[in-house]
Amino acid sequence: MVSIKDQIVLITGASSGIGAACAKIFAEAGAKLILVARRQERLEELAQMLKGTAVHLLPLDVRDRVSVESAFSSLPADWSNVDILINNAGLSRGLNKLHEGRIQDWEEMLDTNIKGLLYCTRFLVPGMVNRGRGHVVNLGSIAGHQTYPGGNVYCASKAAVKAISEGLKQDLLGTPVRVTSVDPGLVETEFSNVRFHGDTDRAKKVYQGLTPLTPEDIADVIFFCVTRPAHVNISEILLVPTDQATATLVNRI
Ligand code: NDP
Ligand code: 8X3
Helix, strand or coil: CCCCCCCEEEECCCCCCHHHHHHHHHCCCECCCCEECHHHHHHHHHHHCCCCCEEEEEEECCCCCCHHHHHHHHHCCCCCCCCEEEEEECCCCCCCCCCHHCCHHHHHHHHHHHHHHHHHHHHHHHHHHHHCCCEEEEEHHHHHHHCCCCCHHHHHHHHHHHHHHHHHHCCCEEEEEEEEEEEEEEECHHHHHHHHHCCHHHHHHHCCCCCCECCCHHHHHHHHCCCCCCCCCCCCCEEECCCCCCCCCCCCC
C-alpha cells in the first residue's frame, strides 16, 4: 500500500458531499490538503474540523479558467507539488426533457463538469509528469455509462468525463502518473438539492425507500484506488447501492 502521509492532495468540490468526505479520509491518513470550492465559509468550517492537518484553502470557481490558473500557479512552494488531484467538483441542474431544458442549466453543467475538470487537469498534470509521480481521480457517474430520461446533458457531461479519463490515461502511458475514474450510482449528498434548485422535498424523494451510498463510501473507494502499489492502476470503478441495478432500476420499499 502506498503511504499517503505528507502527500499533497488537491480536492475540488471539497465544501460538501463526496469532496468533504475525501478531505476527512485523506486527513486521517496524514495528507496535506488543498481544498477547492466556491463557498469559502464551508471550506473554513471543514478546515476547522480537520485541525491538526495541514490545509490550504482555494476558494474559487473551477469554471473560471483564469482564476484556476492564477490560484494554482501562485501556490506557495511547499504546496505546489500536487501528488493527487481529485476532480470532484460537479453538479446536475434540472431533470427536464432536452427540448424543454434550460440553456443556463446546460451551460453550468458543461462548464463545471467538463471544462472545470479540464482546466484543473491541464494546470496540474504537467508538474506530475515532470516530477515522475502523480494520480488523477475523476468523479464520473453511472450517468456517464447509461443515459436516463431527463438526464440528457448531465449524462452527456459524465460521458465526457469517462472519455477524458480514458484519453488522459492513454496520453500518460509511459509515465508513472495514474488515472482513475470513480463512477457512482445514487449517493445521498447535496447533489439532488442542487439538481432541483433547492427543492428539498423533491430531492429527498430520490433516496426514499432505498439505502443510498454515502459520501464516505465513495471516499473509501477513492482512498483504496490511490493507495494501491505504484504498478497498479484502477482505471474505472462503477459502484452502486445494493438497492440499485441500473441508472433507473432501483429497489424501493
Ligand atoms: P454536492 O453537491 O454535495 O457537492 C458538489 C461539490 O462541487 C460542492 O463542494 C460544490 O461546492 C462543488 N462545486 C460545484 N460547482 C463548482 C464550481 N463551479 N467550482 C468549484 N466547486 C464547485 O454533490 P456530490 O458530493 O454528490 O458531488 C460530487 C461529484 O460526484 C460531482 O461531480 C457529481 O456529479 C458526482 N456524482 C455524484 C453522485 C451522487 O449521486 N451524489 C453520483 C455520481 C457522481 P461549492 O458549491 O461550494 O462551489
Ligand atoms: C449522479 C447519479 O443517477 O443521479 O451522477 O445521475 S444520477
